[in-house]
Amino acid sequence: MHSSLSLIALLLGFVVRAQPAPSADVVGALDRYVRAEMEARHIPGLALAVVQGDSVVYARGYGFADLAHRVLATDSTAFVIASITKTFTAVAVLSLVEEGRVALDDPIGRHVADLPEAWRGATVRQLLQQTSGINSFNAHDAPPCPSGATLGPGYTTRDALAEVACLPLDFAPGTDWSYSDSGYLLLGLLLETVSGQTYEGLLENRIFAPLGMTSTRLLDAGAIVPQLARGYTWEDGAFRNGPELIGAVEFSTGGLVSTVHDLARWAAALGSPRLLQAATWAEAWTPAPVGEAVYGMGFALRPVEGRRHVGHTGGGPSAATTLSVFPDDGLAVIVLTNADQPPFTIRDVGVGVARLFLD
Numbered sequence: 001m002h003s004s005l006s007l008i009a010l011l012l013g014f015v016v017r018a019q020p021a022p023s024a025d026v027v028g029a030l031d032r033y034v035r036a037e038m039e040a041r042h043i044p045g046l047a048l049a050v051v052q053g054d055s056v057v058y059a060r061g062y063g064f065a066d067l068a069h070r071v072l073a074t075d076s077t078a079f080v081i082a083s084i085t086k087t088f089t090a091v092a093v094l095s096l097v098e099e100g101r102v103a104l105d106d107p108i109g110r111h112v113a114d115l116p117e118a119w120r121g122a123t124v125r126q127l128l129q130q131t132s133g134i135n136s137f138n139a140h141d142a143p144p145c146p147s148g149a150t151l152g153p154g155y156t157t158r159d160a161l162a163e164v165a166c167l168p169l170d171f172a173p174g175t176d177w178s179y180s181d182s183g184y185l186l187l188g189l190l191l192e193t194v195s196g197q198t199y200e201g202l203l204e205n206r207i208f209a210p211l212g213m214t215s216t217r218l219l220d221a222g223a224i225v226p227q228l229a230r231g232y233t234w235e236d237g238a239f240r241n242g243p244e245l246i247g248a249v250e251f252s253t254g255g256l257v258s259t260v261h262d263l264a265r266w267a268a269a270l271g272s273p274r275l276l277q278a279a280t281w282a283e284a285w286t287p288a289p290v291g292e293a294v295y296g297m298g299f300a301l302r303p304v305e306g307r308r309h310v311g312h313t314g315g316g317p318s319a320a321t322t323l324s325v326f327p328d329d330g331l332a333v334i335v336l337t338n339a340d341q342p343p344f345t346i347r348d349v350g351v352g353v354a355r356l357f358l359d
Contacts, residue, residue, distance in 0.1 A: 022050075022058055022357070030356055034062055037349050042234035043320070043339045045073035049260035050357060051332040054268045057357075059260055065229040065338065067239055078215055078228045078257050079336035080245060082314025084323050085256040087266075088203055089187050090128055090298020094280050095206055097124075101194050104128075111190045116165045122173045124190070127183040128297035129288035133169035136180040137161060153246065157185055160249045177291020181253040188252025199252055210274070211265045216258040219247040228257060229338040231318020242318020242340070254314060260334045267325050267332035270310065285310060304351050307358070313347045316340060324350035331357055 021027060038046055045065045050058040061073035096102045102111065102124060109120030122132035137143070143163035149155055161182055170178050188199050195202050200218040208216050231242035247255045271281050284297040294302040299310050308328050314321035320341035325332040333350045 026356055027058070030058065030353065033352055033356070034349075037352070038063055038337075041339075041341060041345075041349075042239070043337045043341075044232055044239055045077070045229050045338045047073055047075055047077050047079060047260045047334075047336045048353065049075065049264045049334045050353065051264045051267050051334075052357065053330045056261065056264050059264070065227070067230070067232065073229060073338075074227075075260055076215075076227060077336075078259050079321065079338060080219060080229075080231065080250075080254075080314075080316070080319045081256050081258050081263070081321050081336060082250075082254045082316050082319045083181075084258075084263070084312050084314045084321050085250075085252065085254045086184050086298050087270075087312050087323065088207060088256060089184055089191070089252040090284065091275055092191055092202055092206060093124065093128060093187055094276055094284060094297065096191070096194055098277060098280055102190065108132075108186050108190065111193050112186055115186075118169050119165075119186070122183075124187070125297070126173050127180075127187050128284075129177070130179050130183060130293070130295055131174050131177050131288050131290055132180060132183045133171040133173050133176070133178065134180050134182045134186075135164040135167045135170055136178070137163045137182045137185070151246075151249075155246055156248050157189065157251050160251075161185055175290060177288055177293045177295065179293075184253035185251055191252065203256075207266075207275070208262075211269055213258070213262040213265050216256060216262045219245055219250060219255045219257050229336075231316075232339045233318060234339060239339070242316075245316070245318075250316075254316060258336075260336060263323060263334045263336075264332070267323060267334065270325055270332075271327055304354070309351075311347075311350075313344050315343055315346065320346040322346045322350040324354055326354060326358070329358055333357075 044067055045063040047061045059075040061075050061077055063073050065071045065073040065077045104125040105123050107121045109115055119134055126132040137160050145163055145166035147162035149159040191202055192199055232239045233242050269275055286296055287294045287301050300312050303309050307326055310325045311323040317340055320337045322335045333353045335350045
């Protein structure tokens with residue numbers, strides 16, 4: 001007998017079903033590749049899922065979720081997914097756009113109060129595309145605009161934004177491209193203001209529950225998340241504990257916790273009418289018209305060896321993650337790790353896995 005949640009998902013017709021594993025040769029090559037990358041990159045724990053169509057064809061954990069207690073990483077281990085969070089934020093905003101509650105060309109100041117004058121005119125579209133010119137905060141460095149707030153459990157999203165509120169724009173909105181975590185914090189505040197719900201509650205109602213994502217939530221430094229991988233950095237030839245992350249700070253730019261199985265459900269739903277209309281997906285997956293980055297609305301779009309590629313990487317002081325989707329090939333790869341990496345290089349691991357499954 002199915003649980004009520006599983007039965008609902010079956011009736012809706014989009015359960016990501018486990019299927020027989022790939023051939024022994026592919027599995028062997030995959031394991032050798034992943035273990036070699038972990039050793040070379042100093043990654044203590046990793047979880048991987050490969051999705052073909054709506055089926056998980058391979059999922060497993062490698063290494064350790066917690067080195068001190070020798071807890072193994074499994075395909076059920078939860079990881080901080082870092083900036084993969086932006087894909088959820090973008091889809092949630094676009095769902096409000098489809099409902100007519102927000103317009104892409106609305107200035108953010110129309111929906112979020114008490115912003116610096118220079119920020120107010122940046123549009124929702126520009127924030128989604130990373131073309132707003134708003135400087136990106138980094139809660140782990142000394143803030144250039146001291147606010148008097150101390151980083152810790154009481155630190156808020158507004159405190160994080162105050163770190164860069166005194167800075168001029170990097171460029172006039174819409175004239176160039178620059179990655180901005182601050183912009184996605186503003187989009188999270190927009191979601192809460194327009195919907196009247198918390199960010200996590202909105203995602204639960206619109207995405208997590210409909211897709212059966214039961215292990216995805218917003219990180220909360222004051223709560224215990226079962227099976228959450230401990231974060232690490234590699235320093236002076238040894239692993240060090242990474243900093244404790246704060247959900248209100250990471251928030252809508254990088255604060256979600258999830259598993260590879262939940263993200264497999266997310267990957268299988270991307271591009272489908274379960275979430276957004278076809279025209280909205282087409283616009284979201286069209287690169288911004290300025291700058292050298294190939295980035296749409298919440299999704300990185302740089303092709304891989306001529307193949308259409310959609311997804312996002314995530315990184316931070318103790319996490320490196322990648323979601324790689326090849327829409328025309330019906331293939332997705334999710335890699336979650338608990339150690340920092342040079343910016344965006346974790347994408348190479350996901351692409352390396354994908355090569356073993358692409359024709």
